[in-house]
Amino acid sequence: ALIRRTVRRLHRSRCSFTFCCRCCRRAAPPDERVCLRLGNKVFFTDEAQLLDDLNRWSLLLISPFIYPDKLLEAEHIAFVTESISAQTDNLQKVPVSSKEVVKWSDYCSPLAYKPGEPYKLIAEASVDNFSNLGIAFMEDRLQMDNGMVPHKIVSVHLQESTLKELTQVAPAVKEMSRNSTQVNEATPTATLGTTAKSKLGVAESVGQGDQEAEEKSKLEKESEYEDESNSPSDKETGFGEHHHLHLSSCHECLQLENSTIESVRFASAEDIPELSDHCNSKLDENGGDCLATGIKRVNLAGKPPNVLIYVGSETAKVEFDQVKSILLECIDADNYTIYQLHEEQVLKDPWIDNAMLLIIATEEPISDKNQEQFVKFLSKGGKILGFSSSFTFGGIQIKRKDKLKKTVHELVVSKTDSTEVKLNLLISGCIFEVKKESNSKVKPLSHLNNADKDTVIVHLPYGDNGGEAILSQVHLELDISSVDFQTEEDFNLLKMSNTKRYEVLKEILVSLGLSCELSEIPPLTPIYLLSSDEEIHLAFLKWLEENVNAEGLIESSKVSLKFVSSCESKMETTPSLMSVITEMGNFSSEHFSLEMYQQNLQTKKLGKILLFTEVTTTTMNLLDGLMFKLPEEMGLIAIAVRQTQGKGRGGNVWLSPMGCALSTLHITVPLHSNLGQRIPFIQHLVSLAMVESVRSIPGYEDIELRVKWPNDIYYSDLMKLGGVLVTSTLIETTFHILIGFGFNVNNSNPTICINDLITKFNKEEGTNLKPLTADCLIARTVTVLERLIDIFQEKGPNGVLPRYYKYWIHSGKQVHLYNEEGPIAWIVGIDDYGFLQVHEEGKGVESVHPDGNSFDMLRNLIIPKH
């Protein structure tokens, strides 16, 4: 309280606040200035410390969407934090509980740094967050992102001239902040200056080891490193002493990535069988095995079989839509028709003879007459699925358990293959009991994981005609948007069970005779050539005239592109031949706004020439024919709404449904450059850009989106919602890099998406942040990425790492080396080549190289490779 009060009272005055260790002799204050002593720490006030010259600092304002004018508001404090390496600080104490730890960058934004011992960082924070940092420091709970130990925090006054220097780094600022209140308009309209670089800071020498590399490059011939190709070893790709140089597609890295992939099984991409090109014929092949086919025979009109949903009273339209929508996501939608069974139809209409499945999804009491009708349906071989309804028959009864009502609880589900699945779901507040006297064939399918093992899902056969019901008292039908979750823990539990909820629901539907096979693959659509402005569009067309072959084709081994002026030419789009429509005027899409993309793209080169399509195989194949020949200033990007053969890392399939932002960007990197010597860093830069694309929007700074090393995008440290796939081709001394990135923006199911996090944030904070769209976020990602690459080329890893650490999930995480009983080490950062660094007690900081180790974050293990 004392610290908070002092900072709040005095922050507008010309005084500074210092938190430091008593051993920092030079800072020893006169007694009258000391506000608080705690152990070996002291907090005191002093005269204003001015910081008017940033010449010896390296600036970190790397995001083009950051607003230093916030600093002019008196509500923010700028300060310098000094830290020393853990080895130097013998007194480093490990906080008792990780809950107490305050992660430095969670409470501030880094602005500039000065390497060395002590390592100094300038940052800014709100008045309260500055106090939080000070308090944590005093209580030995402050953790720096890079594993160093904080020794001193001093607030400073940034002169207006200093702020101007910051503003030079972020020229789009003024324009941005004008628009910053409305998200849809919070898009930068100013373009970045031609040189948006800082004139300050220590630039690392570019092109070190040039001679060796040059010699090597003479020997280089075009070589492409892709996931499936014969990846070169580090030796082959290394230059001089840069023996760590290592591509994300190399063998070691893939192993590393596989272990990472293993640890995120619930992400949207994983464990999904690859779609075969012959998927369309699946239904026919199923033939008589499929109950749906059987029903079709009954349905003489040739119409697909009916699934009816009864939600009780007429006001329940919302409930009907909710149940219908999850059903459409589970069943082969083309083969069923879903209707609402209205109250007045239950007794009148001949639905009993036309429906194959009735879903009862209402907690309202069911009248005796309706009950009789539903049982009659069963007696004729009908199937019933009950969601939290009072409908029962045979040997079971429903018992209320009020303390369970609307709670999230773990349940255990027995699957048909006799395995068990555990997941968390919202409970209706009722359970099933088997009547004592009954000799019916009730089969419990699921019980709560509580002391009473309360039964919550049952299977009941009825009569001799194959009638059966599965009744559930857990809300399998509700997704997070319809659940009134109370706590963050409930949100997390439900989201982490979301994939399993689908799994269980599908299994129930299949056991009731529905087909849950993936529906037909959508047909591929033509590509549109779109550009960020008219001028570049014309320049591209001119270039094209000179570069297409006699048939108007740009050929490549993956896809040949046939350029046509309008969509009138009715050419079929196939995986190996696609038409590209060059007239922008005809373009419109329900799922992509070119205007939104243009507004958010603030780049010099990247992403200027856009190949957009609704449905393609994979965006990774579209740029091949163009990328080696096109002039550099026409940065290429491919964007799709859906992919039929989306590629993930390590040969995985990347599920690419509507709502997922899907894109491949082409960049070139000179071999003799900071980044060219550290190619694996690209994946870190892209991950960081994806996170910043959201968290740099005013109001969205605290959306819990993070990076997981090496290249995943996570919700907190819990669930994957995005990833990066990088392939590179070295031609002479230029790397041509294709960066595929995908993130779930508006596809809440079957896992989690960015808009879920925004909804959660609005609910918790009482805000009204708007949902985001793929077009906006792809453009922002490219904009931030170009910025990050510029900074990296100028300053090397140090120019971007403080920002990466701000968003990564590993700060201060403990791991075991070698095996579960192995020595403990702390993750402290990544080294100059992008590898993880750990600090083993008593041994200091070491890099964990993928060629010797793999990293299993879920098990908190770094294990040697076998």
Ligand SMILES: O=C(O)CCCC[C@@H]1SC[C@@H]2NC(=O)N[C@@H]21
């Ligand atoms: O496995 C990963 O985490 C990487 C996923 C990368 C997916 C993107 S989506 C756009 C681009 N096209 C693809 O086929 N894959 C990448």
